[in-house]
Amino acid sequence: MLCFTGAPTAVGSADPLPIPQNDPFYIPPSGWESQAPGTILNSRPVEVASMGPQAQDAEAWQLLYRTTDNAGQPITTVTTVLRPRTGQVKGLISYQSAEDSSSPQCAPSFTLRQGAVPMDHKYDASLDFIEIGQMLSSGHAISVPDWEGANSALFTPNQPGYTALDGVRAAEAFAPLSLSGTDTPVAAYGYSGGSWGSAWIAQVQPTYAPEVRLVGVARGGGAFGAAEPLDMYMKSLDGGPFSGFLLSLLPGTMRADPRIAAAFDTYLTPAGKALMAAGGAQCSVPDVEQHAFVHMDDYLTIPFSQVLEQLHASFDEIDGITTPTVPLFFYHAVDDEIVHIGPVDQTVAGWCATGAAPVTYTRDELSEHPSLEVAAIPAALRWIDDRLAGQPAPDGCSIRTVPSMSLGGA
Structure with missing residues (x-):
């Protein structure tokens, strides 16, 4: 669900950009x-950073637009x-990054920009x-949304x-992209936390x-789904080497759901509230680095498991992702x-049993969580290329286990 790669590496400049x-x-x-959902409210040209000192060789802009929160109320995001600078654009990819944070300065609209200065609280x-x-x-043309919204609401349906x-x-609707309006073929793409955002695209699009x-x-x-509920996942993080993710995830989850906020406000100790405030003010990398092996029971007046048990209604809604209705290319280490x-x-087996949409599932034996994101890029983009070109996905359900997707296994 989450991605951890190490120290921030974004290229900066002498004049830092405002968060x-x-x-x-x-x-x-x-x-x-x-305004109608999707209406552009503001736009500006930007440069997007790359792994080297130069910006990405692309034309790029940011669009502020009107959208909708889980309660059906209007919100904005970017x-x-x-x-590409030259050539015919083939289609549009909505790429959901693995922000995994409850802090606005960790949103891709800031972290991707050339000139964003590395900071202790910054996303890698x-x-x-x-x-x-x-x-x-x-x-391809690409849309990289701040999919948590301006309120940095993380795990919400x-x-x-x-x-x-x-x-x-x-x-x-943005003319400089030279897309074909609603005739544009669109694919969604994301890994780890970005997989969560991409799953909800397929869930609500119809x-x-x-x-x-x-x-x-x-x-x-x-x-994600009934076999992989969020509360079970949070319990698995608690007290382990990646427990710092809880401090990145929970503040935004509380912000998104008043019921979750009320429960934690009731049971968090003063030290627990301070810990959540600190975790919610920075990105996932420093949270994980600084808060390994944290036990939430030490910061609550009742056991963490009991708090989660009181929130079944909220977590049932959050876990409401059902069988995909569009072709799916899925992979996991x-x-x-x-x-x-x-x-x-177990979740994939449930998808396959319904036969609602073609599913291609690859299990990678040699990768672990962050390395699979890179290893899978060629196979995932070949699959996306075919879909955007109008080629139908292979019928049925395909499940393969390969040594490594980096060796060409898809």
Whole structure:
């Protein structure tokens, strides 16, 4: 579900960019609430960083647009859109990054920009730079939404799909991208936390944005659904080497759901509230680095498991991702150290049993969680290329175990 790659590596400049909280671009104009979902409220050209000292070789802009939260209320967010400088754009990929944080300065609209200065609280965008570069070389336009929304609401139902799909609507309406409006074929792509956002795109698209021509979803590092519930996942993190992820995830989850917020406000000790405030103010990398082997029981007046048990209604909604209805390319590491494969295999088996949509599932034996994101890029993008080119996905359900997707196994 989550991605951890090490110290921040984004390339900076002498003049640091303002973080979203201090950037007037993120402030919508008066009357924005009455606009239709996906309406562009502001735009600006930007440069997107790469793994080297130069920016990505692409034309890029940011679009502020109106979207919708889980309660159906209007909110705003930003997508970073890119296209190759030359050539015909083949289609549009909505790429959901693994932000995994409850802090606005960890959103891709900030972390991807050339000139964003590495900070202790900053997200490591290295893998995003790699994947964006590969998508551009395939000739696609890209939308990279701040899919948590301006309120940095992390694990919440529906809203991730709404924000990403409205980013697609904004991209399709943005003339410089040279897309074909609603005739544009669209694929969703994301790994780890980005897999969560991509799953919700497929979940809500038929009813929320039926005009979007979604042709497939490629995602990995977390299946989600009844066999992989979020509360069970949180229990598995608690007290372990990746327990710091809880401090990145829970503040945004509480922000998204008043019921969850009320429960934790009741049972967190003063030290627990301070710990959550600190974790929610920085990105996942420093949270994991600084808070390994944290036991939530030490910061609550009742056991962590009992708090989660009181929130079944909320977590049932969060775990509401059902069988995909569009072609799915899915992949997971057999020895994933962060998201164990057992519930993932069970979830995929449930998808396959329904036969609702074609599913291609690859189990990778040699990778672990972060390395699979890179190893799977060629296979995932080949699959996306075919879908955007109009080739139908292979029928039925295919499950393969390969030594490594980096060796050509798909």
